Amino acid sequence: MGLEQDGVPSVAVHTHVFKRLCDATALAMGMPRLRQAYVPQPVVDRSAAQLRAYIEGQDPIFKRPFMQGVLDGLTSPLQEADLQGLTFERSTPRLVEPGTEDSLQRLFEENHLTDSLPIVLPTEARVAAMLTGTSHPPDKVVGKLRPTALREWWEFTVEKVAVNAVMAGARPEYFPVILALAASGISARSSSTNSFATITVVNGPIRKELAMNDGIGVMGPYNHANSTIGRAYGLLSQNLQGGSVPDDTYMGSLGNWYAYTAVLPEAEERSPWQPLHVQKGYKPTDSVASIFFGGWYTHAGYGPRATWQEKMRRSLAAVEQYSQPLFVMDPIVARGFVELGFDTKEKLIAWCSDNALMTAREYWDNQWIQYLMRPRAVAGVEPYASRLKAQPDEVIKIFEPSEIHIVVAGGETQGAWKMISGSLRAQVSIDAWR
Amino acid sequence: MSQQITVHDPRGYAPKVVGKRLAPRLSALDGKTVYLVDCLFDNTDVFIEQLRQWFAEHLPAVNTRIARPKETWSDDAEMRAAIAADGDAAILGVGL
Numbered sequence: 413m414g415l416e417q418d419g420v421p422s423v424a425v426h427t428h429v430f431k432r433l434c435d436a437t438a439l440a441m442g443m444p445r446l447r448q449a450y451v452p453q454p455v456v457d458r459s460a461a462q463l464r465a466y467i468e469g470q471d472p473i474f475k476r477p478f479m480q481g482v483l484d485g486l487t488s489p490l491q492e493a494d495l496q497g498l499t500f501e502r503s504t505p506r507l508v509e510p511g512t513e514d515s516l517q518r519l520f521e522e523n524h525l526t527d528s529l530p531i532v533l534p535t536e537a538r539v540a541a542m543l544t545g546t547s548h549p550p551d552k553v554v555g556k557l558r559p560t561a562l563r564e565w566w567e568f569t570v571e572k573v574a575v576n577a578v579m580a581g582a583r584p585e586y587f588p589v590i591l592a593l594a595a596s597g598i599s600a601r602s603s604s605t606n607s608f609a610t611i612t613v614v615n616g617p618i619r620k621e622l623a624m625n626d627g628i629g630v631m632g633p634y635n636h637a638n639s640t641i642g643r644a645y646g647l648l649s650q651n652l653q654g655g656s657v658p659d660d661t662y663m664g665s666l667g668n669w670y671a672y673t674a675v676l677p678e679a680e681e682r683s684p685w686q687p688l689h690v691q692k693g694y695k696p697t698d699s700v701a702s703i704f705f706g707g708w709y710t711h712a713g714y715g716p717r718a719t720w721q722e723k724m725r726r727s728l729a730a731v732e733q734y735s736q737p738l739f740v741m742d743p744i745v746a747r748g749f750v751e752l753g754f755d756t757k758e759k760l761i762a763w764c765s766d767n768a769l770m771t772a773r774e775y776w777d778n779q780w781i782q783y784l785m786r787p788r789a790v791a792g793v794e795p796y797a798s799r800l801k802a803q804p805d806e807v808i809k810i811f812e813p814s815e816i817h818i819v820v821a822g823g824e825t826q827g828a829w830k831m832i833s834g835s836l837r838a839q840v841s842i843d844a845w846r
Numbered sequence: 847m848s849q850q851i852t853v854h855d856p857r858g859y860a861p862k863v864v865g866k867r868l869a870p871r872l873s874a875l876d877g878k879t880v881y882l883v884d885c886l887f888d889n890t891d892v893f894i895e896q897l898r899q900w901f902a903e904h905l906p907a908v909n910t911r912i913a914r915p916k917e918t919w920s921d922d923a924e925m926r927a928a929i930a931a932d933g934d935a936a937i938l939g940v941g942l
Contacts, residue, residue: 440863651858784918
């Protein structure tokens with residue numbers, strides 16, 4: 413679209429499954445008649461001959477020869493509507509038309525305003541109560557969210573966040589955490605085809621104030637604050653960013669169960685190591701939410717047992733290498749590593765970085781590494797440039813220490829750990845939203 | 847359950863949409879320079895090369911050049927400026 417504004421007639425080519433998304437994006441950009449052409453999905457893994465057949469074949473959307481559509485798009489004279497674009501305002505009412513409990517539950521579900529589970533209806537009294545959980549005024553702008561890069565940002569206020577917090581079943585005392593997550597600019601409802609979710613780690617005094625669970629079942633449905641704060645983050649993301657509707661504002665192929673709710677506090681008092689927020693420069697007395705973007709793979713293990721190194725190396729080599737590992741370790745595991753000499757998280761992270769290995773061939777034979785990292789490698793950005801220079805059979809390190817994180821949590825009923833796909837995207841102050 | 851209640855709308859505020867006009871179209875492509883923009887998705891380079899070869903075989907009077915943005919998911923102003931400076935048209939692909 414930028415090229416059109418620069419005076420260069422253009423045609424954008426997409427795969428056919430993205431038709432609705434392309435139309436919605438063009439409309440939101442004020443250029444609904446942008447010339448587009450479509451080839452079949454997929455392009456990934458197709459041979460040159462197969463892609464040539466796409467080019468010489470039919471456009472699966474417009475049912476005409478693909479190249480005819482491309483050439484017409486560049487040369488057919490414009491019409492009046494093409495010259496005007498489309499200007500319009502969109503408003504969001506403060507209140508919904510009155511209805512019964514049942515009709516409103518149905519209305520919210522049918523309009524994709526829920527996570528497909530029943531919600532707590534956001535009555536004026538409940539929202540007013542939620543607003544008592546912060547000192548910030550209801551009309552204060554909190555921030556902006558969007559489903560993915562290059563889509564439009566939607567804006568929202570403290571009151572709009574409160575509405576979604578009520579819907580999730582959260583209590584007013586949780587509201588500063590929920591506001592901090594909303595202010596992060598990171599959506600928990602990414603539209604990525606990778607079906608990413610967010611995993612939030614809470615550190616600092618707020619964990620105890622809210623009676624969050626860092627013990628038995630920390631990653632399960634056993635604590636009101638853990639569960640509803642995570643649910644609120646998901647609901648506010650989808651509703652405040654303009655939706656998370658399959659085939660429109662959500663394109664994750666497989667989806668992600670972490671997206672229902674994924675919040676855990678670190679068991680700081682039972683950990684032998686520094687808490688995550690202190691590692692990153694915050695004071696122990698600060699309350700901080702760390703937002704990890706991922707939830708794509710999950711590996712698990714016990715220990716550290718005698719063969720922990722073999723197990724850990726296999727797990728680290730089995731990751732999707734574009735998504736960095738977040739370890740959640742039961743305190744039993746953490747203390748076991750201390751007994752082995754890893755008396756800081758940083759020492760164990762350094763070992764993981766040194767042992768997260770794969771051949772350059774395998775590293776680069778990943779569509780997202782190709783897409784996300786290769787341009788940086790070509791531009792000379794390290795460590796990607798060195799990885800690109802490596803011979804195909806050369807074994808290379810795939811994660812820097814700064815990309816690996818460890819959090820201690822769990823009930824000590826078993827020495828268990830999980831390694832979850834999670835790249836740290838943001839750390840936000842909860843205290844700023846009290 | 848039949849009591850009427852009033853609830854808040856949970857949606858955020860969308861920005862105003864400002865209409866933008868399309869660029870004037872070309873009367874013909876012969877002798878013109880068409881940029882083929884590789885959006886950097888996996889295997890898109892192969893698609894763009896096939897597109898270049900198609901032009902070479904079927905419309906040899908069209909001059910094609912391949913361009914790539916510096917980063918994925920970015921609006922590369924420098925690349926756009928280069929295309930606007932010496933290009934007559936552009937085909938971008940294969941984007942999501």
